[in-house]
Amino acid sequence: MFLARKELWFSKKRFLLIGFIIVLISWLVFMLSGLGNGLSDLGTAAIRYSPMDLAIFEEEAEFTLSKSTLPGAMVDEVSQLDGVTEAAGLNTAIGAVLKGTLADEEAANKKTSVMFIGIEPGSFIEPRLVSGKPLNADEEKQVIVDHSLALEGFAIGDTLTLNGSETEFEIVGMIENQKLNHLPAIYLPLDTLRDVKYAVPGSDMGIEEAVSSIFIQVNGLTAEQLTEQIDGIEVGDKKAALNGVPGYSAESGTINLMLWLLVFISAFVVAVFFYVLTTQKTQQFGVMKAIGASNGFVILTVVSQVFLLTSLSILLGIGLTYFTQIILPEGMPFNLLTEHVVLYGLTLLGTSLLGSLFSVSSIIKIDPITALGRAE
16 A cells, blocks of 8 residues: 555656546546436436335236326225235326416416325325425315425415316425426325316216325335235335336436446546556566565555545545535436445446456566566
């Protein structure tokens, strides 16, 4: 490690160039990770950050909320099963709202598309508030809304009017990072959503107190065991529910492919740089071997250089990413998760160390007598 630090300092211009390239690559990896998470949140945040363990859907609904309709009585049936600790039904509907009342001409010209999510007030799937007050079962026309609607001018205490009807709601609370299908979520009492969604007779297909899905928390109960106990359902974990959201698999797959390609490119770049440096230092390594340095000592010196340079570069890349996050526009979908920073940081470091091992074979083959006879 001592020799590694000495050489890094002695040839700082050369290593600064290599480090700068690693900083740019790591910055790009972390930025892409944050943007990928931001896009995923736009489509799936309401499910992704839900505290549920398993989700129940109608059979052959492919774990998609819009394709599933279940009877509300099934919520009580599920909650009584062994291994189920909490159960809550929810229903969803896409709609548009106007800010203000129909009498407000200015508001009537501005429609905002939203995702209505009906839940039982006080259930475990009700999101945590950032401001305001929670839903109240006795107040059917109160809603809590995603904070992104504040960028559209909505605030606590405002009145919303459902587009195409005279139904009005009052905003009583704000929640954060709650979107579904790339639309900001509006949570409201489940019965209220049913009245709106199934206003046309027969639209509920004769299913009483219909819900789209039942989210549950379990203690040791598996999806397979639950499916065997109730007919006409399919049960999946959170990953299955996320994959059921239209477009999620394609988006996440594309982002992940780009991320891992960048990680591979980073390892290749580091491997090439240090291979070239190793071949340029054949005589120095020959001298070290001639005075008694073992292959292991020389290899450790090279790997230590890679470790120090790559670690510092990745840390600078992380710092640059967090700084960039601060100056990004408020509406840009960007969410840099700490666990992903750690994962990709360690992966970049690990692949760089593995890449540096390409120069190991050339170090082992160095003959001190031959190396000392060569001109640099």
